[in-house]
Amino acid sequence: MTEDSLGLWSVPLAMVAGAIRVSTPFIFVSLGETLTERSGRINLGLEGTLVMGAMAGYAISYQTSVALGAPGGLAMAVSPWIGVIAAGLAGAVFGILHAWLCSKPRVNDVAVGIALMLFGAGLAFYLGKPYIKPTAPRLQAIPFGFWSDNTKVQNALEVNALFLVGCVLAPFILWGLRNTRYGMILRTVGESADAARAMGYSVNGVRMIATAAGGFLAGIGGSFLSLYYPGSWNEGLSSGQGLMAVALVIFARWNPMKCLYASLLFGAAGAIAPALQSVGVHSGRYLFTAAPYVFTLVIMIFTSSSSRTMAGIPAELTAAR
Amino acid sequence: MSQVDVNGLPALQPLNDGGDPGRTIGQRLLNVLPWAALESIAITLLGILVSMVLFGVFVLLAGHSPFEVYELMYKGAFGTSFAWGNTLTRAAPLLLTGLCTALPARLGMVIIGGEGALVMGGLSAAAVATAVSGASPAVTISCMFLAGSLVGGLWIAAAGALKQFRGVNETICSLLLIYIAVAILNHMVDKGPMWDPSSLNNPSSHFIGDANRIGKLPGIDVHWGLVIGIVACLICWVLMDRTTLGFAASIVGGNARAAKMAGLSIASITLIVSFLAGAAAGIAGVTEVAAVHGRANANLAVGYGYTGILVAFLARHNPLAIIPVAVLIGGISAGGGRLQKSLMMPDATALVFQGILFLVVLVFETLYGRLKFLQRREAKS
Numbered sequence: 277m278t279e280d281s282l283g284l285w286s287v288p289l290a291m292v293a294g295a296i297r298v299s300t301p302f303i304f305v306s307l308g309e310t311l312t313e314r315s316g317r318i319n320l321g322l323e324g325t326l327v328m329g330a331m332a333g334y335a336i337s338y339q340t341s342v343a344l345g346a347p348g349g350l351a352m353a354v355s356p357w358i359g360v361i362a363a364g365l366a367g368a369v370f371g372i373l374h375a376w377l378c379s380k381p382r383v384n385d386v387a388v389g390i391a392l393m394l395f396g397a398g399l400a401f402y403l404g405k406p407y408i409k410p411t412a413p414r415l416q417a418i419p420f421g422f423w424s425d426n427t428k429v430q431n432a433l434e435v436n437a438l439f440l441v442g443c444v445l446a447p448f449i450l451w452g453l454r455n456t457r458y459g460m461i462l463r464t465v466g467e468s469a470d471a472a473r474a475m476g477y478s479v480n481g482v483r484m485i486a487t488a489a490g491g492f493l494a495g496i497g498g499s500f501l502s503l504y505y506p507g508s509w510n511e512g513l514s515s516g517q518g519l520m521a522v523a524l525v526i527f528a529r530w531n532p533m534k535c536l537y538a539s540l541l542f543g544a545a546g547a548i549a550p551a552l553q554s555v556g557v558h559s560g561r562y563l564f565t566a567a568p569y570v571f572t573l574v575i576m577i578f579t580s581s582s583s584r585t586m587a588g589i590p591a592e593l594t595a596a597r
Numbered sequence: 598m599s600q601v602d603v604n605g606l607p608a609l610q611p612l613n614d615g616g617d618p619g620r621t622i623g624q625r626l627l628n629v630l631p632w633a634a635l636e637s638i639a640i641t642l643l644g645i646l647v648s649m650v651l652f653g654v655f656v657l658l659a660g661h662s663p664f665e666v667y668e669l670m671y672k673g674a675f676g677t678s679f680a681w682g683n684t685l686t687r688a689a690p691l692l693l694t695g696l697c698t699a700l701p702a703r704l705g706m707v708i709i710g711g712e713g714a715l716v717m718g719g720l721s722a723a724a725v726a727t728a729v730s731g732a733s734p735a736v737t738i739s740c741m742f743l744a745g746s747l748v749g750g751l752w753i754a755a756a757g758a759l760k761q762f763r764g765v766n767e768t769i770c771s772l773l774l775i776y777i778a779v780a781i782l783n784h785m786v787d788k789g790p791m792w793d794p795s796s797l798n799n800p801s802s803h804f805i806g807d808a809n810r811i812g813k814l815p816g817i818d819v820h821w822g823l824v825i826g827i828v829a830c831l832i833c834w835v836l837m838d839r840t841t842l843g844f845a846a847s848i849v850g851g852n853a854r855a856a857k858m859a860g861l862s863i864a865s866i867t868l869i870v871s872f873l874a875g876a877a878a879g880i881a882g883v884t885e886v887a888a889v890h891g892r893a894n895a896n897l898a899v900g901y902g903y904t905g906i907l908v909a910f911l912a913r914h915n916p917l918a919i920i921p922v923a924v925l926i927g928g929i930s931a932g933g934g935r936l937q938k939s940l941m942m943p944d945a946t947a948l949v950f951q952g953i954l955f956l957v958v959l960v961f962e963t964l965y966g967r968l969k970f971l972q973r974r975e976a977k978s
Contacts, residue, residue, distance in 0.1 A: 320768065377956065380963040386707055386768060387959050390906060395952025401945035516776050523769045562787065566780030569773045576773075582764035 286428055287551050293432030294547015295540045296439060297505050301326065302539035303442035304497030305521035307449055308490035310532055312371075313525060314453065315486035316466040316479075316592025317378060320389025322494040323518030324396020325370045329498025331404035333363035334509040338412035356415045360438070360499045367495020368488045370396060375487035379480040393519075407509050415504045436504050438496070445493075446536035453532070462486055466590035494518060520572045527575050529588035545571040636968065637913060640961050645925075648957040652950045661940055673935025674928030682818030683934070686889075688927030689819065690715065692826030693881035694905025695912060695919040696833055697753065700874040701767075702914040703837055704867060705850040706760060708753060710771025711878040712902020713778035718749035718879025719886040720782050723893035724791060726805035726886075734808040741809070742883050749879015750872040752778065757871025761864050779898050786894050793892070801894035811887045822884030827920055829877055834916035836873075846870055878902060904930070907955050926951065 305322050312319045319325075337359030344351035374392055378385045418440075421433030453459035465472040465482045472479050501517075502509045524542060528534035549564035580586070653663035674684050697711035722741040729737050756774060759765040785791040787800035811821045837843035849856040849863050856863055881901060886893055908926055912918035933947025 377960050380960060382962045382965060383960055384962070387910065388956070390707070390709055390768075391910075391952065391955035391959055394903060394907065394948070395956055398945050398948030398952045402943050402949050405943040405945065516772070519769060519772055523766070523773070526766065560784060562780045562784035562789075565783075566777050569776040569780070573770060573773050573777070576765050576770065577759060577763050580759075580764040580766070582762055 287555055289428060289432050290551030290554055291544045291547045294551060295544040296432070296435055297543070298546040299539040299543025300436065300439045300442055300500045300504075301497035301517050302521045302524060302542050303439070303446065303536055304493045304500070305518050306524045306528065306535040306539055307442070307445060307532055308367075308493030308497075309522050309525045310490075310528070310530055310535055311449070311462070311486045311493075312483075312490035313593060314466045314530060314590055315462050315483045316469060316590050317375070317385050317483050317487060318389060318522075318593065319371065319374050319392075319487055319490055320386055320519070320522060321370065321374055321392025321396060322389075322490070322522060323514065323516065324393040324400075325367045325491050325494040326498040326501070326518035327400045327514045328370060328396045329363035329367045329495030330502040330513050331400040331407070331498075331509055332366035332495065333359040333499025334412050334502035335359075335404065335407045336362035337414075337503060338407060338410055341413045352413045353416070355413045356503050359412070359503055360415070360496055363495040363499030364492040365495070367491040367493070367498065369491070370495070371488040371491020372484065374491070375480075375484040378487075379484070401511050404509055404511075408511075412503070412509075414507050415500075417504070436500070438500050438504070442539075443536065446532045449532040463590075466592050469592055494521075497521075516569065520568065523572050523576055526586070527579050529586070530590065531588065542568060542572070636965065639968065640964050641911065641913070641958065643964075644958040644961040645954065647961075648950070648954040651953050651957065655949060655953070659942070661942070666936060666940070666942075669935050669939050670929070670932030672932075674932040679818065680931060680935075683931040684924065684928045685817070685819040685823050686927075687930050688923040689822035689826050690881040690885060690901040691905055691908050691923040691926055692823075692830055692919055693877045693884075694902045695908035695923055696829060696905075696916060697874045697878035697902070698906050698909035699912065699914040699916060699919060700833060700837070700870050700877070701753075701757065702909065703843070703846045703850050704870055706757065706867070706871070707768045708756060708771045708871065708874060709768055709906050710753065710756060710774045710902070711874075711881075711905045712898060712900070713771065713775035714749035714752045714875040714878035715882040715885070715902050716775070716778040716782050716897050717752045717882065718745035719882030719897045720778075720785060720791075720802075720893045721745055721748040721879075722883040722886045723802040723805060724785075726809055727791065727803050730806065737805075737809045738811065738887065741805075741887055742880060745879045745883035745886075746876035747879070749882060750874075750876035753875025753878070754868055754872040757867050761867045775902065782893065782897065783895065791893070796892075796894070799894055799896075801890075801892040804892050805887065807891075809887065810891055811884065820884065820888035822881075822888050825880065825884060826923070829880065830916045830919050833873070833877070837916060842866070842869065878905070881905075904951065907951055910955065911958055929954075 305326060309319060309322055333356075337355045340358045341351040341355040344355065370392060374385075374388055377383055377388045415436055415438065417434035417436050419430065419433070420435050421430035424430055424433075453463060461472070461477055461482060464475065465477065465479050465486075469479045472482070497518075498514070501513050506513070520542060521539075524538045525535065528538045546568045548567045549561060552564055553561060649667070653667070656663045656666045673680055675681060694711040694715060697714060698708055701708040722745040725740045725744040726737055729740055732740075752774060753771065756765075756767050756771040759770055760767040783789075783800075786802045791802040793801055793803045813820050814823065837846065845856070845861050845866050848859065848861060849866050853863060882897060885897055885901075890896055904926060908919055908922050911926070912922040929950055930947045933944065933950070936942045936946050937944050
């Protein structure tokens with residue numbers, strides 16, 4: 277095994293690997309939030325949705341594997357994907373809850389988001405208590421590094437199918453927003469609720485669907501955390517990734533493709549601490565753990581402006597501020 | 598989409614009975630009552646009642662009797678003097694972290710990063726206690742409070758400044774600052790510059806010394822942080838409801854353009870209010886270090902900052918209302934501890950209750966102006 281043959285090159289390699297491995301939840305949450313915000317509503321509760329999705333995905337994967345009779349090959353292959361779907365559905369329920377609560381007059385979407393963030397985490401911790409110990413079948417990785425003899429390269433290029441789904445989903449959503457009737461309706465609702473109403477569309481109905489879809493994607497992003505990387509269910513699983521993804525949407529200017537690129541960037545930032553540890557840099561490891569948050573903050577500082585309205589922001593979001 | 602109602606309890610209606618002829622004494626009495634405040638209280642109480650029903654259903658689905666659960670929670674929160682001590686000890690930091698969200702809300706800002714300011718306040722208090730070791734307790738304790746409120750204040754003022762000068766979303770910004778604060782805490786106390794090598798299992802800073810700890814209130818098992826919290830709420834209420842600063846803040850929150858026309862400096866008001874908010878949460882951190890733990894460690898970040906958000910929203914951002922709400926929420930978490938012991942329910946049970954409560958109270962915003970029996974009778978004429 278060529279353990280040290282890469283030397284310091286292993287740091288950038290680990291960051292590429294990290295970008296592939298860590299970015300998936302960011303991709304899903306940010307694409308979902310893009311849909312929601314394009315409809316003119318902010319869902320800050322996606323952090324709670326992410327945790328809920330992680331718990332639901334892990335629990336359902338475990339339960340179905342027990343029902344199918346583990347440790348059969350079938351259960352190992354099918355259960356995690358049933359878990360992923362279940363996580364998405366749990367997320368959609370949270371999205372629908374958010375949309376329904378916000379459709380009432382005088383109810384503020386930011387406040388409801390904060391409440392759902394706390395409620396989602398509380399409910400996930402409650403329902404997930406029995407699943408901290410048992411081991412559920414995980415999602416399998418596809419080895420894209422087969423051409424290399426180096427184990428580190430092989431490890432780095434183990435790609436999860438959900439990552440690929442996210443990579444396909446981003447251009448698909450962009451195309452959908454730009455070129456389809458449904459995309460146009462969504463953008464109209466986000467740009468001017470009055471115009472949409474005049475055209476005969478139900479503003480609350482469209483926002484309901486957009487928020488539910490956003491929740492569905494965020495739930496799937498959560499299931500990736502518990503079913504693939506880091507790959508177990510515990511209460512400290514998410515640590516703000518759902519929220520960073522919401523910040524990322526601002527950075528990506530509500531554009532799905534830019535969400536994908538930004539997610540890769542955030543994933544790489546998140547991989548700094550483990551990458552440095554793997555080459556023996558241990559001092560200040562907690563500070564490196566904070567790197568993604570500092571990175572997010574710095575990006576927000578540089579991409580915001582107090583004087584101009586941000587380019588690409590859906591007009592209904594500005595009106596709400 | 599409406600703005601968060603940041604003005605807390607709506608202003609009391611002016612006394613307008615003016616000897617109006619043709620009205621009975623009863624009608625005049627009705628006019629004297631503060632209907633808007635009553636509406637606010639009634640809606641909040643109704644929200645608490647509805648969330649108790651919803652949580653009861655949740656408990657039932659989980660296979661427990663709601664009545665048994667509520668009885669146990671009540672006993673665990675308010676049943677004995679020990680339970681009261683537990684409840685009030687939990688309420689003390691919530692009074693201060695609640696202020697951290699409530700004060701900026703007056704300006705229309707949604708700050709949810711109280712946990713970060715609490716952590717930084719506690720950490721700096723522990724650092725100062727080590728730095729001035731040897732000084733008299735009075736000096737040390739004063740320095741701890743000074744450092745804690747200063748650092749906590751600057752922590753949230755940074756979020757306020759970024760909002761003011763760069764238009765950065767203060768909600769996300771303050772939340773990111775929590776994770777950064779916790780990382781700094783871990784860095785300092787876990788084999789970092791402030792690490793006490795004798796703290797093996799639970800990496801901590803050096804003990805601040807028994808003389809430098811703030812003690813318990815006489816007669817009850819609660820530390821002085823409770824009094825500090827209540828006094829802070831009273832001061833903030835006076836500040837926000839009875840001074841020019843509070844008035845100016847309300848104008849800025851209501852209409853920034855009007856405030857600018859009136860010659861108010863929005864930037865300095867934003868910075869002052871967010872500094873005060875952070876200072877309050879910072880002091881919560883100081884009291885946790887000085888009264889509860891005696892040192893800074895990961896126990897500082899147990900969620901008082903997050904629960905403070907709930908307290909502020911439940912109190913409708915009114916500093917006075919924070920006092921009863923903090924006691925109520927402290928009671929729920931104390932009662933939750935009792936459920937964990939007696940019924941083996943997960944410790945997150947109290948979190949579920951708090952989440953339901955938060956959601957229901959927010960949704961009940963929609964009832965304002967709709968409860969017919971609470972509208973001023975006079976309005977009809």
